[in-house]
């Protein structure tokens with residue numbers, strides 16, 4: 360058997376009755392030194408990557424003399440397609456005992472720290488602090504990002520459009536409650552692109568600042584959280600007043616300042632406002648998941664495991680929807696969602712939000728998109744982006 364990292368014979372994989380706590384800790388110290396040195400080597404590589412990107416960007420700019428600067432390309436440090444590939448690669452290469460998800464989370468944070476050395480990213484999210492949208496932003500970008508709360512979905516869009524923030528994160532769909540229609544509507548009037556998606560298992564808890572469950576006189580939560588835990592509330596607090604507020608984070612903030620008021624919110628809000636859990640995981644459906652979209656100004660290159668979202672409207676004729684979907688069926692492209700919204704331009708006309716597997720630059724997807732443009736009244740590509748890797 361080979362020697363352990365410290366050079367002693369008492370490393371991982373040895374007969375545990377023969378090793379001592381001291382020798383194992385010596386191994387861990389030695390391994391930590393190696394990890395530490397490698398992390399800093401990786402960080403130096405990322406700094407060099409930033410220099411190369413800047414050099415290449417400046418060379419391209421000087422080549423395009425006379426181009427309109429407002430339409431010019433941005434210098435992009437954040438590369439979602441590369442991050443998705445790194446996360447997929449470490450998961451595929453993982454041999455344990457750490458789980459695939461655990462190694463992916465660790466590498467998520469490593470890349471987050473490396474990206475912050477290249478350029479600190481500011482990410483707008485639907486606040487206040489402690490919302491699931493903030494949790495989604497941190498899950499996607501890691502904790503080295505600067506997360507900036509906004510009061511509405513529209514404000515998240517505006518912050519990114521104006522360049523105040525580099526990216527934004529907005530909720531788009533919940534497995535229990537369906538689409539977040541406001542977010543879909545915001546896309547209709549925006550030139551922003553979808554750069555990524557985040558899925559978050561939403562665990563809801565009943566939280567209080569102090570006291571016990573007997574003292575609870577009212578329960579505050581976002582209306583979606585109230586709906587997602589309705590059966591549990593009916594069974595456990597049937598006579599307690601339920602108050603819908605603007606977000607779970609806001610509910611937690613109120614509960615932190617009022618005795619007798621409880622909040623329904625997640626772990627991040629509980630930590631942020633120092634609340635105690637009266638009951639954990641009170642959501643009625645154990646698979647309660649919310650999907651969020653990452654929005655930015657620039658498109659994302661293909662990662663090899665991508666999705667595309669479009670919004671399309673057809674003539675109000677029999678077979679119009681079939682006509683739009685037929686090219687997907689012919690090319691055997693998997694649809695992952697289809698949703699209908701009123702068009703808002705004419706009564707009883709509709710637009711369809713369609714999501715499917717593949718990237719707009721893939722030849723077969725490009726051919727479908729061209730066909731859709733010919734068959735529809737309007738076809739807007741909201742973005743091609745890597746499938747959620749975490």
Ligand SMILES: O=C(O)C(=O)C[C@]1(C(=O)O)C=C[C@@H](O)C=C1
Nearest residue numbers: 408436437438441442470473474
């Ligand atoms: O490969 C790059 O383009 C990098 O900037 C390096 C790196 C990384 O740490 O791996 C960091 C940020 C990018 O979003 C993608 C990857």
